[in-house]
Amino acid sequence: MAPTSDLELVTLAEAARIVGKSPHNIRDYIQRQRIGKYNTQGEQIKRARNGELFVSLKELRIFLALIEQGDAKHHHAGLHPELGFHGLPEYKRTKHVHRLHPYLGKFIPQLVEWFLSRYFKPDDVILDPFMGSGTTLVQGNEMNMHTIGIDISPFNCLIARVKTAKYDVVQARSEILEVEKHVANFSKQLTGSQDVRLPLFPEDKMEELNAGLLAECQGEYLKTWFAPRALLEMLYYRRLIPYYKYQDLLRVVLSRAVRSSRLIPHYDLATPTVPIPIGEKYWCRKHNRYCVPIDNCLVKIHAYSEDTARRLAEFDKLSSDKTVTIVQGDAQEVNLKAELSKTSIADRLVDGIFTSPPYVGQIDYHDQHVYAYELFGLPRQDDLEIGPKKRGKSKQAQKDYIKGIAAVFRNARSMLKQDAKVFVVANDRFQLYPEIAQLSGLRIVEQFHRAVTKRTEQGDDPYQETIFMMVKGSEDKFHGNDNRGSFIPQSSFRIPQSKEVFYGATCWPH
Ligand SMILES: C[S@@+](CC[C@H](N)C(=O)[O-])C[C@H]1O[C@@H](n2cnc3c(N)ncnc32)[C@H](O)[C@@H]1O
Incomplete structure (x- = not known):
């Protein structure tokens, strides 16, 4: 019986048929250690018992794609069989605090x-x-x-500090959830919802509050890449931060939410080039249907608040x-x-x-978090980045x-x-x-x-x-x-x- 595993384990003959190679080719890849051998339990093995040899379709496809990309013959690949981490599920790659904030290039x-x-x-x-x-x-x-x-x-230092800091995890959790609740109430008032149990501001003061929040917003990026409701919610969250002990932690929760609240397509969180007009439908390659860009920040604040508290508590048990x-x-x-x-x-x-x-010439590290620099008024030191994308890959760039x-x-x-x-x-x-x-x-x-x-x-x-x-x-x-x-x-x-x-x-x- 074929084992079930993330690795998509199949027999040699099945693998050959699926990828359009001969069983001999597949055996050759194994012998040259380009792909691994697995048993029925999905464990990597050195020797297979008769009739119990499986290969990972996932590993095989990656290997073949690499050959195609690199225009190289497979015997030149020399890939380390363990360092591909092919079978490692996403939740392990992003375990506990490693997923507190997205970061291109980690x-x-x-x-x-x-x-x-x-x-x-x-x-x-x-x-x-x-x-x-x-x-x-x-x-x-x-x-x-x-x-x-x-x-x-x-900003990278801020993320790293937040990940490695020691917390009173109960207090950290309560602060995160309290700010979330305040912003939710603010948002209800903002959108005219009747269901405001704890009105924070009398109706006539709301306009004044919003004007004040917008006056505190200096950044061009913030003004361009967010819907008005999203912008007010994030500015309100920011205003609450100084009242708490774990301020950098709250900044990271907010920044993660803000990043996902931009007027951008769902499939391009990392390198969007222009904002999508509010309410405009676009064909979403991620969801395979028409989507509209997000118009608020609260949904993401909800998504990341509890998640952050849980991740901190998880790492707290493992950290030394x-x-x-x-x-x-x-x-x-x-x-x-x-x-x-x-x-x-x-x-x-x-x-x-x-x-x-x-x-x-690959990544501009400050630029990838431009929203956070503006939101928190962090100083930028772009000029001291080594090998930034904006300086390209020319011979001179390589020398520098x-x-x-x-x-x-x-x-x-x-x-x-x-x-x-x-x-x-x-x-x-x-x-x-x-x-x-x-x-x-x-x-x-x-x-x-x-x-x-x-x-x-x-x-x-x-x-x-x-x-x-x-x-x-x-x-x-x-x-x-x-x-x-x-x-x-x-x-x-x-x-x-x-x-x-x-x-x-x-x-x-x-
Ligand atoms: C590939 S990333 C490191 C990613 C890291 N391994 C992780 O998992 O998050 C390279 C880092 O080098 C930093 N960097 C660039 N120039 C630097 C410099 N002159 N001094 C210190 N760090 C610099 C960038 O800001 C960027 O965060």
């Missing part, structure tokens, strides 16, 4: 866990100089490790008391020693780095990128233990990391290639990324600290010898 906690559990131990100090929304910090903390995160974007340090600043320059001097790990060096830097990323690792290097391990997750389509490693005084010792099938909000299109494992290189090859920005001439550049985890693995073009 990696999954299971990837962090895989490496931290193999190369580090409890009480180690782990640094993520491109912290983003704090995935490494949350996972490291869960695994009893001290964590340090640096990010240039104040290890130090979490978050530094907002340019990782090329942050003085880590001084930052740590205020913490309980002041005298410690860093055991390792686990990070995913921005990729050249190499310089910036190398400066970050050089800056971190003095805080690394001699035997520290550095893991860098990168979609290195331009093959910049060998040079970055060299300029950083690091040596690539191993490369793991993984298929990425679902990075949050980057669509279902699979692509490949590499996890570079690096160690400190010898001092004489390190053109370090004092010459930030000066380059080793190309002619003297030597690609370090590194071990590819699977034979024949090359960097895959996209």
Whole structure:
């Protein structure tokens, strides 16, 4: 009997028929470890008993799509069979606080866990100089490790702080639900509902209140991308925040709701280009029917309030008391020693780095949360972002990128233990990391290639990324600290010898 599983397990013959290959092809993929073998329980196995060999249709389709995309032969793929996390359901990839706020470009906690559990131990100090929304910090903390995160974007730091903070979860929950209730009442009055049990304002004061709220709204983005009702609801929520203890937590709930309340199609939350006029029907690719853009924020506040409280309580049970340090600043320059001097790990060096830097010309990290910057009046430091989308992928952009990323690792290097391990997750389509490693005084010792099938909000299109494992290189090859920005001439550049985890693995073009 065919097993039931998320992996869509089928026999070899069925797999061959469904994807239009021969059973021999499928066997070949297995032998080359491009797809896994499974038993009737859906467990990955090394040896199959007679008649009990199954393959995952899901894994197979992803693998074939990657071949097609990369215009490569399958024996060049070299994908690590465990690092694809193909069978991992969505709720696990977004477990507890990892889903407190959307963030374009975060990696999954299971990837962090895989490496931290193999190369580090409890009480180690782990640094993520491109912290983003704090995935490494949350996972490291869960695994009893001290964590340090640096990010240039104040809003990303806010998300990471909220995820890793300690709460009185009962109070946090009650604050979230109380604000939700107040905004619901405000909204009822706003829409003229008769069912207002706790009127907050006399009818004639409502107009004055709304005018006051709108006067507090400075941002062009806010004025353009939201329906009037949605705008007033979010501005009212914002006004309540200073009355509570967990203000950043409330900001995150609000920001998540605001993001989903924009006048945008349901299928494009990550990269909308123009707002849809209020009430205008559009063909929704997500729901396969006509939809209209949302006109309020309350529905989303309802959706995320209880959810946030539940997620915090879940993480509260798993989190450890290890130090979490978050530094907002340019990782090329942050003085880590001084930052740590205020913490309980002041005298410690860093055991390792686990990070995913921005990729050249891919994402504008401040811009993706423009609504939050306007809503909370956060300062922006776009100019210090390394490799932003707005600077493109040209040769010059790549040079600047190499310089910036190398400066970050050089800056971190003095805080690394001699035997520290550095893991860098990168979609290195331009093959910049060998040079970055060299300029950083690091040596690539191993490369793991993984298929990425679902990075949050980057669509279902699979692509490949590499996890570079690096160690400190010898001092004489390190053109370090004092010459930030000066380059080793190309002619003297030597690609370090590194071990590819699977034979024949090359960097895959996209
Ligand atoms: C790929 S994201 C990291 C995502 C993270 N791994 C997560 O799971 O959320 C890269 C991050 O690098 C940050 N960044 C860009 N330039 C920086 C700089 N000069 N200093 C510190 N952080 C920077 C961006 O703001 C962005 O949050």
